Amino acid sequence: MKGKKLEKIIRILLLFIVMAIVVWAFKAGSFDFMMNNPGDLLYLGGQHIRLVAISSLFAILIAVPLGIIITRPKYKKYDWIVINFANVGQTIPTLAILALIMSYLGLGWQTAVFALWFNSLLPILRNTVAGIESVNRSILDAGEGMGMTRKQILWKLEITNALPIILAGIRTSIVINVGSAALAFLIGGGGLGDLIFTGIAMSDTGIMLSGAIPVIFLAIFLDFILGMFEKVVVSKGIQRNLEAA
Template sequence: MKGRSKVETMIRIGLYALLIALFVYAFQIGAFTYIAENPSEIAYLVGQHIRMVAISSAAAICCAIPLGIFITRPQFKRFEFLVINFANIGQTVPSIAILALVMTYLGLGWQTAVFALWFSSLLPILRNTIAGIDSVHPAIIDAGKGMGMTQKLILWKLELPNASYAILAGIRTATVINVGTAALAFLIGGGGLGDLIFTGISLYDTGIMLSGALPVILLAITIDFMLGIFEKLIIPKGLQRKVEAI
């Protein structure tokens, strides 16, 4: 317990040190100067980036959680292999390849990027939903049945609250990954902060590249932090204490 806590603390300190070093380097090569001189452009690109991430993540949540619940029901359990392997495609196929395939049918633009981001976000949320519900102890379900609860009440009052930690962890992971992957939307005319990143790469200008990369990093950190707070508000207190004790 204590040894693992020390390792986690050291890793966290190392990541913070690396992040600070990156910001210092970005300041030295003029990335912050570009951001300060073009605030309206940065704000516009950040808005595009957030819109793509928000729409694709919300669509993935609305699709993956009900689907995960569906295939954990005993009568539909046989479809789990098929559904999981379909969602696996979004993770095994490179993001650029997904963009290229979707672009063939939907054309260029942000809608193609949103679809690709949605598809690649399904697996973490779906897997965690299934794992969370399957991990609920059978004794809890039996207790609910003994109290006369219907299957619907058992799902809403017992299974989902006890699976909430795993489900929210999947949402958190998928959303943060989406923030980084959304930078590729520039390649198909989807906009976002990838505009600055790839422009900087093509011009061999590290300052411009980092002026797009740094907001992506800050956006990912901010979203992760906000979702962490949301987890503490949603997850039952007893389950939080159980998780922290592991």
């Protein structure tokens, strides 16, 4: 319960911070630029969302199954190789990853998608492994005692109980990805980073905030939507256990 109260306090503080940013942006004239150039904003916003969506989708499709595989007894000995490989994506700065990949794939959105995908793997992979390994052994023993097969134990017990932690990793990865995608502009990947870096180059706070404000709100919006999704797909019993903990 204390954790829930702390989370509510943090959310309220973040709301006040966002409101302060909006007031500052209004005074800086960023809303004037948005109102006068809605087409540019929608176009770049669409590019930004496409970068985040494609890279995040591929990260989920690869990291979650991979995380499940390396928790199996047969492949457990390889988990350190996989996790350390994913660690590289978080250890190396995104700009450095972009530079390295650009030398092979060239400029463009495909390079940005690959770099963002690589950068998104670790939170999802780590949380998938941690979630499955955190499932109480007595639950698995009970499943075996009931005559459940290994596949049934995996899907009905392990993944079901690990789902909140897995979804938390996906949520974290996507929100981080929204901010990282702004760097795609530097290699011709498009996105809202176009406005941010153009504003910086021109020393125009209004243009810069016209890119930064939508990025902030997109991250908050996606975090909210994913939080709601988590409440829908995670069983009520597991949610009550988490709240009690």
